[in-house]
Amino acid sequence: AQSVTQLGSHVSVSEGALVLLRCNYSSSVPPYLFWYVQYPNQGLQLLLKYTSAATLVKGINGFEAEFKKSETSFHLTKPSAHMSDAAEYFCAVSLTGAARQLTFGSGTQLTVLP
Amino acid sequence: DGGITQSPKYLFRKEGQNVTLSCEQNLNHDAMYWYRQDPGQGLRLIYYSQIVNDFQKGDIAEGYSVSREKKESFPLTVTSAQKNPTAFYLCASSISPLGAEAFFGQGTRLTVV
Numbered sequence: 533a534q535s536v537t538q539l540g541s542h543v544s545v546s547e548g549a550l551v552l553l554r555c556n557y558s559s560s561v562p563p564y565l566f567w568y569v570q571y572p573n574q575g576l577q578l579l580l581k582y583t584s585a586a587t588l589v590k591g592i593n594g595f596e597a598e599f600k601k602s603e604t605s606f607h608l609t610k611p612s613a614h615m616s617d618a619a620e621y622f623c624a625v626s627l628t629g630a631a632r633q634l635t636f637g638s639g640t641q642l643t644v645l646p
Numbered sequence: 647d648g649g650i651t652q653s654p655k656y657l658f659r660k661e662g663q664n665v666t667l668s669c670e671q672n673l674n675h676d677a678m679y680w681y682r683q684d685p686g687q688g689l690r691l692i693y694y695s696q697i698v699n700d701f702q703k704g705d706i707a708e709g710y711s712v713s714r715e716k717k718e719s720f721p722l723t724v725t726s727a728q729k730n731p732t733a734f735y736l737c738a739s740s741i742s743p744l745g746a747e748a749f750f751g752q753g754t755r756l757t758v759v
Contacts (some may be wrong), residue, residue, distance in 0.1 A: 541686065575650075575736055575750030576689075622688055631679060631740040631748035632696075632704075636688030 534559045534625050538637035546645045551610040552596075553640045555623035558604065564629040565606040568596055568622045570639075576622065582606060583629060593617070635645045648673045650751035652737050657756045659724070659731070664695075667722045667754045678720035678745040682706060683734040683753075695720055696743040697754035724756065732758045 539554040555562060565582055568576040580591025587599045597608045605624060622638040648753065650671045674714045677696050681689040691704030695714040709728025714720050720739075724731045735754045740746035 536688070573734075573753065573755065575652075575738075575752045576748075577750070578747055581747070623733075624688075628744060629746070630740065630744045631677065631746055632691065632702075632743060633692045634689075634691070634748065636690075638686060638688050 534563060534627055534633075534635050536623050536625050536635055536637035538621075538623050538640050540640055540645065541638065542641045544643040544645055545613045548612050548616055551608070551613045551617065551620050551642065552606040553623075553642065555606045555608065555637060557606060557623075557625045559625060559627060561627060562601070563569055564624070564626045565597075565599060566624040567591065567595070567606075567608050567632070568624060569593075570620045570622065572619075577646075579608070579621075598633075613642075613644045615644050615646065618642055650737055650749060652735075652751035652754050655754060657754055659756060659758050661758055662726045664723055664725050665756065667724070667735055667737075667756070669716055669720045669722065670682065671720075671737075671739045671749075671751075672718060673739055673741070673746065673749065674717070675739035675741050675749070676717070677740045677746070678714065679738040679740075679748065680704075680710070680712065680720070681736045682692045683736060684746055689736060692722065713740060731756055 535558045567579040679694045680692040693712045695701040737751040738748040
């Protein structure tokens, strides 16, 4: 069984501040982990994915995430927020990496304040 | 440009009517998926297809039907048996059924009036 918990349905940061979006997973085996971004009324775009190679994963738009097995976490970070980062972010897990086995978290809405 | 096209972007349906959502991809992907998204929730898998003429139920298939007659197309029909059809529907595809990144369409917002 697998599940994903995203702590904080809404996060607000000031422009230029650190972005930290939290994701904890539950999985019986080391999973594949993903972060997706969704802009209003749009589909999801893959930001980054963890596939058991490097534990620190760099993605698009300056985002990165670190896989911490001991904490069962895969938090998303960006050193300096930009107004264009305002969107909803979803963490997802898959035991095999197969898209049909993706389990999504409930999402975190990121607001960037000027 | 390669991608996934969903149409229409907005759709209104009267209660008791069936409605079909279109999903077309020109990525030459084998696998396609339909997800439902409700406010404050993650995506839930409705149906998926790993190859032409084959499809499997996902977690919330009741009240929905699909077909996969062509590799490029995976339409979703929301039937009158779906009790709460108002939602945002997302179609996705991946190059293969296993271990592959999912690419998403722009979504269709269905509202029952």
